[in-house]
Amino acid sequence: MVSTETNIGRIANYRPRPSFSLPFVVSGANVSEGSFTSVASSGWSFQQAETPAWSTFDFYVGSPVSGTWIVEQLNDLDSIWYLTDLDSQNYRLGEVLTVAVEKSGDQFIASEPRRGWFGYGDSEDRAIGNFASGLVEELEGLSAREGQLSQHLREELAQLRSVVIPRR
Amino acid sequence: MASLESDKVDAILERKLGCEVDRKTRDHNYFYVKENEVFLSKTKISKGPKHTLDNTLVMLMARQLQLGVAGNLVKLVNCNLNKDECLAIIRASSGAKPAAGAAQVAPAAKPGASQPYSKPRSPQKK
Numbered sequence: 001m002v003s004t005e006t007n008i009g010r011i012a013n014y015r016p017r018p019s020f021s022l023p024f025v026v027s028g029a030n031v032s033e034g035s036f037t038s039v040a041s042s043g044w045s046f047q048q049a050e051t052p053a054w055s056t057f058d059f060y061v062g063s064p065v066s067g068t069w070i071v072e073q074l075n076d077l078d079s080i081w082y083l084t085d086l087d088s089q090n091y092r093l094g095e096v097l098t099v100a101v102e103k104s105g106d107q108f109i110a111s112e113p114r115r116g117w118f119g120y121g122d123s124e125d126r127a128i129g130n131f132a133s134g135l136v137e138e139l140e141g142l143s144a145r146e147g148q149l150s151q152h153l154r155e156e157l158a159q160l161r162s163v164v165i166p167r168r
Numbered sequence: 169m170a171s172l173e174s175d176k177v178d179a180i181l182e183r184k185l186g187c188e189v190d191r192k193t194r195d196h197n198y199f200y201v202k203e204n205e206v207f208l209s210k211t212k213i214s215k216g217p218k219h220t221l222d223n224t225l226v227m228l229m230a231r232q233l234q235l236g237v238a239g240n241l242v243k244l245v246n247c248n249l250n251k252d253e254c255l256a257i258i259r260a261s262s263g264a265k266p267a268a269g270a271a272q273v274a275p276a277a278k279p280g281a282s283q284p285y286s287k288p289r290s291p292q293k294k
Binding site for chain 2: 104107129138142145148153
């Protein structure tokens, strides 16, 4: 199978854990023990992500490829959560979401950078909780305004609807 | 490092940028940027006591608002960017057509804003 993607490198997860910034869209990544794809922001040419806690990390991008590795300071806290449920009576998740949690100032931020979704709070649990409730609130808020949305927000609503599924 | 106080951002988004604000939801207040009866972008602030929005949160909110970089949201809050300038950036970023007589500002602060989002493909090892 011919792929337009290019493997531009592999980094080892030595300490301190490096994060990387890429001035192009990461289309996917493989780690030594599975696939890790929810690391790239959507709609942005400048991407940021952090290496997961596996030993090696391969990454793939479309062409043309140019960029610079940036090794950044280790965050106070960074972890990956796999969100399987929204804790909502009315909605469930249509897919497992990979959510990165980091500490920024006084707040913990839970984010799914590929689609720009985030939530925050004064604890890791609260950040994840606000991330989950935010998906439902944003779905309902955009749905209520559906006839008046810009193209950008219509696309966001479609993305939310593909992930936040009404319970029958 | 950009950091802003949540109450100040709340007030600026509602009063200066003229956002439609939804405070009825349980966990967040939502701010919808509206022009000519069209919602261009939105962002949210967690409910609860006043808190500091650190650099990462300011960046995420600026991206949600289609303002590009964190610095543009800081400029808006610090009155170094007016409503028309913000709307011009948001319009350009979100692909909305300008209102009649509206200011035209290129979204130079957001590289790649015009690039369409493409869904990541399954990675292929070489």
